[in-house]
Amino acid sequence: MQISPPNHLAPFIRHYIFLENSGENIMSLRLFTDGSCGLILSGDMKLYSGTAKERMPLSFFYGMVSSYKDFFSKEKFSLIAVVFQPYFLHILSGISAKALSNKTIPVEDILTNKLEIFQEKLFNKTAPLSIINGLNTFFTQFLSGGVGTDHHLISAAQQYLLLNKGSVSSKDLQHFTGYSERQLERKFEYNMGMSPKKYANIIRMHYFLSLINNRVDDKNMTMLSYQAGYSDQSHLIRDFKNTTGLTPKQYLNKENKMAVNFIEL
Structure with missing residues (x-):
């Protein structure tokens, strides 16, 4: 279940996701970058890193992800994922977004006990809409x-990049903002955790994802890669696999997509 925030929070929160595993089967999940950071909130979850099999905190923030991360759980759980706009974790924490990139941080390290009430409600099976x-x-x-x-x-630079589907030169962005390339790079890394160029590449990848989710026949794959701004299909497939760990066809065959970048394996 994916739920949008109220309009006044949309500049800071992209959406909420409620996810529940009611059975005893192992659930394997993959999160890959969409240029966002966020919060995973749970009251009873036993979640492990899919590679190191390391127990994750009960609830945690995650910084900007450069590629993809796998997780698994083999017990019942319910969670709420709060997907932030890319600069919101920096606003919440006061920490450089670059320092938080590819990291998970227990919620109490940033907000002490301020989210405990929501963890307790999840543990007590309170209706997710009420928690949200x-x-x-x-x-x-x-x-x-x-x-x-x-x-x-x-925020304005982000919207400019999104409006142009990531196809923006550094000179275009300098002209739009009035800042030099180096100034913009420092500000993006401090507030968002990555350079403008890296963020633009993620936008382009997700524009391609939106295209293939609507038109999936093989004969259009090459055409859609060009439409999304890739020079050739092999370049697209290489970037796609580096980002998601899957080929475009494998991604399309995944049935359970909690969000465009949060899938069950």
């Missing part, structure tokens, strides 16, 4: 304290 409404109130109150001075610049 409470989270909307929490984030609204947090943002009432204001945001950093770079927020409006970074």
Whole structure:
């Protein structure tokens, strides 16, 4: 179940996802980058890293992901994923987004005990919509304290890149913002965890994902790769596999997609 935030939170939160495993079967999950960071909130989950088999915190923030991460759980659980706009974790934590990239951080390390009430509600099987409404109130109150001075610049640059589906030159972005290439790179890395070029490449990849999710016949794959701005199909497939760990066909064959970048293996 994917739920949008209220309009006033949309500049900071992309969406909420409620996920439940009611059986005893192992559930294997893959999260790959969509240019977002976020929060995984649970009251009873036993989640492990798919590679190191390391026990994850009960609830945690995750920074910008450069590629993909696998997780698995073999017991019943319910969780809410809060998918942030790429700069929101920096606003919440006050920590450089670059320092948080590819890291998971227990919620108490950033917000002490402020999210415990939501973990308890998940543990007690409170209706997910009620919990999400409470989270909307929490984030609204947090943002009432204001945001950093770079927020409006970074948000405007992000929207410019999204509007142009990632096909923006460094000179175009410099002209749009009035900042030099080096200044923009520093601001993006501090607020979002990656350079403008890397973020533009992720936007282009997800534009291609939106195209293939609507038109999946093989004869269109090459045409759609060009439409998304790739010079050739082999370049696309290489980037796609580096990002998702799958080929486009393998991705399309995955039936359970909790979100475009959060899939059951």
